[in-house]
Amino acid sequence: MPFSFYKSKRLRFIFIVYWFLLVYIIAALVWWFIALNNQNHQMAAYKISEINKDDPRYTDLTDTIKDIEKRKTAQYIGEGSIFLLLILGGAFYIFRSVRKQFKSAVQQQNFMMAITHELKTPIAVTKLNLETLQKRKLGDAQQQRLIQNTIQEANRLNALCNNMLLASQIEAGGYSITKEEINFSELVVDCITDFSIRFPQRSLQQAVDADLFVEGDRLLLQMAINNLIDNALKYSSKESTVTVALTSTPTTISLSVKDEGRGIAGNEKKKIFDKYYRIGNTATKGAKGTGLGLFLTKKIAQQHNATISVADNNPAGSIFVINFTNAS
Template identity: 50%
Template sequence: MKRLRFLPRQKLAVATAIYWFLLLYIIAALFFWYIRLQQQNQQMASYKLLELVADDPKYIGKVETIQQEADRKAYQYRGEGITFLAIILVGAVFVFRAVRRQFKVAAQQHNFMMAITHELKTPIAVAKLNLETLLKHRLEESRQQKILQMTLQETNRLNDLTNNILISSQLEAGGYQKVQQEVDLTELGNKMIQEMRQRFPDNQFNFEAPPDLSIKGDPLLIRILISNLLDNAVKYSPRGAVVDTVMKQTGKQVVIEVRDPGPGIPDAEKQRIFKRFYRIGNEEVRKAKGTGLGLYLCRKIAADHHGTVAVTDNTPAGAIFTITLPSL
């Protein structure tokens, strides 16, 4: 018999059902004991009244005293009940949010593991196949160079992926030692556009930047920032699409724009896509590659350089990612 495996959403649904059952049970028990205490209070007051002697000159005073004591205990029980109910509800909200947050993190990590397994296996498999081809067959020089170039591209892709994972972990833990030096964005942009043209010969990459546009920052992080935006643009654009990259200086700020003609990003997702491990859609049926770290790193790197990142709609279709950084 096949073993039943619960998906993260199913686990969350089961945990939510159990949670609400226990919460309702606790609240019902609280109301039950409140009613029982009130009944007991009334019974005690009745017993005390029955013990009084009607001919006693202080009879009326004693009756009022007993009634006042009963009313005082009723208010006490009511106040304690409301206090306990408030504590239960506040605690329930915190527990509910914490549990949902943990399940969301678990689901994101589950999706990340699925994505990273695929992302790691693909370049390794391609590089292995290419090397085995070179070992088993005597190919023409042009063919060998093409296979070697393909292998180099896959290893570069693997290197970018591992860099994203390592840098993300180091930045999150505060263990990355940032370097502050002058970075020539124009030169860096030209190099990266040339690399993208080699990696994706079917696509067209336009680049526009003034000469000697520079900022102060960490060269590796700035490279990862631009690389992730370009990779993201290619990933979600149709084959052969045109990707535009524009760098310019506006006042005391440097603006980097990467424009793609892809499907665009819904307004409800424009802030979520920058969260760690977050990706739009269902990971198990997704066709686009990725790990959910690229845009998270973009926002983290921009923030660490006292900058911002935002996404807007492109015209007629697609998205525009805009990085704003302080200029020199």
């Protein structure tokens, strides 16, 4: 029997038991309320029957007993309502927590599958290239092409490891951000140049205003830029163009990365910045990734008091924008 089928049956059984117990507890609470209220009515009726009808205080005593009966009924209703609210609140909290844990477990399982593939690919390519160089005598042009390809895969592996380490450090609060004044224009141009060298077959355009400075951590900002460019290249066709722009206004410095890919559905726009989240299977079958890039980019933007957003690129694709406060 497949593990996934067993797992789904197990989860179904757990939730059936959960809802059964919840319904049982509520039913028991209602039953006890009805039983206590009936007992209250019976006790009141019994006490009234014990009063001598010729007693001049008969009416006052009867009213007193009925008043006590009403107060007890109100007490049962109040206490029962409080218990019911506590039970429902606790049940809702437990349900959300368990559901969140299962969702997180599924995301982590998908992440482990993706990261395994992401790690194996560059290692396999690097090993194959080195074995080819070792066993065959190749011309200079072929050697340079294999070496360049190996370096590209090594850079990809290094970026992947950096993303994983940084994600762990940021979540654990172990990364100490170092802020300095950075020529952001030069940093953006350097990142674009690096991708142009790594992917010479891709069309990368830039519109970068010169000498725009921000205060921040150079390593983190470089990683944020690289993640956005890498994401744009990953989710757009090889024939399309990726445009990186850096502009400024009196109040903001804006970095935008525009692609001509398949775009992002409206209900996905907020989710893509969640850890491990990747757009549905159909959209991601042909795209590599771990679901960490945009998560880290948002964290980096927040640490630099910046905002990140995504919008549609007409006629097709997406535009990611990071807005920094212009301190100049």
